[in-house]
Amino acid sequence: DAGVIQSPRHEVTEMGxxxxxxxxxxxxxxxxxxxRQTMMRGLELLIYFNNNVPIDDSGMPEDRxxxxxxxxxxxxxxIQPSEPRDSAVYFCASRQGGEQFFGPGTRLTVL
Amino acid sequence: xxxxxxxxxxxxxxxxxxxxINCAYSNSASDYFIWYKQESGKGPQFIIDIRSNMDKxxxxxxxxxxxxxxxxxxxQIAATQPGDSAVYFCAEIRDDKIIFGKGTRLHILP
Numbered sequence: 001d002a003g004v005i006q007s008p009r010h011e012v013t014e015m016g017x018x019x020x021x022x023x024x025x026x027x028x029x030x031x032x033x034x035x036r037q038t039m040m041r042g043l044e045l046l047i048y049f050n051n052n053v054p055i056d057d058s059g060m061p062e063d064r065x066x067x068x069x070x071x072x073x074x075x076x077x078x079i080q081p082s083e084p085r086d087s088a089v090y091f092c093a094s095r096q097g098g099e100q101f102f103g104p105g106t107r108l109t110v111l
Numbered sequence: 112x113x114x115x116x117x118x119x120x121x122x123x124x125x126x127x128x129x130x131x132i133n134c135a136y137s138n139s140a141s142d143y144f145i146w147y148k149q150e151s152g153k154g155p156q157f158i159i160d161i162r163s164n165m166d167k168x169x170x171x172x173x174x175x176x177x178x179x180x181x182x183x184x185x186x187q188i189a190a191t192q193p194g195d196s197a198v199y200f201c202a203e204i205r206d207d208k209i210i211f212g213k214g215t216r217l218h219i220l221p
Contacts, residue, residue, distance in 0.1 A: 004154075033209075043155070043200065043211040056208065091154050100209060102154030 004103035006092050012109045018080040021106045024073055025094030033100070034067055034077050035091040043091070049075065082110045123218040130188040132215050134201035137182060143204040146175060146186045149214070150197045158186070158199075193219050 005024040013019055025032050033048040047057040049069045057067070064083070069075040079086055087110050093102040124130045136144070142163040147155035161168045161175045161184075168175050174187040184201050198214040 031207075042213045045208055045210070048208060050207075056206075093154070098160065099157050102156070104152075105154050 004092055004094050004101055006090075006103035006106050008106060009104065010107045010109075012111065013082055014111050015083055016081045017110075018078065019082045019086075019108060019110075021077040021090050021092075021108070023075045023077070023092030023103060025075070025092070026096070026101055027073065029094035029096040029101075030072075031095040031100075032069060032075050033093040033095070034075070035093065035102075037089045037091060037105070038087075046077070079108075082108075084110045086110050120213070121216045121218060123220055124191050125220045126191060126193060128191055130186075130191045130195065130217055132186045132188075132199050132201075132217065134184040134186075134212055135182060136184060136201075136203055138203065138205065139179075139182060141203040141205065144175070144177065144184050145202045145204070145209065146173075146184075147200045147202060147211070148195075148197045149200065155200060155211075188217075191217075191219055193221075195219060 004026055007022045011019060030051050034046040035043050036046055037043045044059055046059045047067045048055055052069045052072055065079055067077045087108055089105045089107050091102050091105045093100050145160040146158040148158050149155040159170045159173050159175050161177050166177050172189045176185045188195055195217060196219045198216050200211045200214045202209045202211045
């Protein structure tokens with residue numbers, strides 16, 4: 001298995017633009033998590049899904065952030081409009097049972 | 112508020128020595144803890160876990176100790192190697208979610 005796949009790996013955009021981050025979980029995993037990592041705030045859980053259904057989105061910072069999981073093999077995290085303070089590394093992770101596996105992350109820079 | 116936190120942001124250790132990374136937690140109801148390692152440019156990677164009915168668990172070169180009385184968790188790495196350079200996070204499972212601490216950077220001295 002290739003592990004959790006995220007795309008793009010790097011994204012540079014201008015303030016006000018829409019950003020879409022993509023994640024393909026490990027096949028067979030029924031949980032999917034989106035995290036944001038910054039130096040100041042560390043690793044923050046944004047939202048997680050179980051069997052494609054959003055369970056807890058209390059970590060989503062604002063209405064500008066939205067996440068979807070249309071099927072078991074794909075999820076997106078969208079920021080619209082993006083702001084410079086959204087600059088961070090965004091990780092997707094998936095889990096089946098105990099161990100959670102993280103993707104390589106998407107480094108987002110909003111100018 | 113309840114949280115998982117780390118005592119030191121940076122730890123420097125001589126190559127070959129043992130490393131000890133500490134973590135304090137405040138939620139006495141927590142019953143499952145995990146240590147993660149994050150190398151530069153990569154996502155966090157599972158190292159070892161421990162449940163609250165245990166006070167010690169050993170893996171390959173790593174040992175996790177849990178002291179529920181003082182709500183303290185530690186990760187011990189034996190014979191530290193250059194490849195151990197990373198940020199280490201303790202985390203707790205709470206309501207099906209993994210809540211991460213801030214992280215400790217382990218720096219290996221030659």
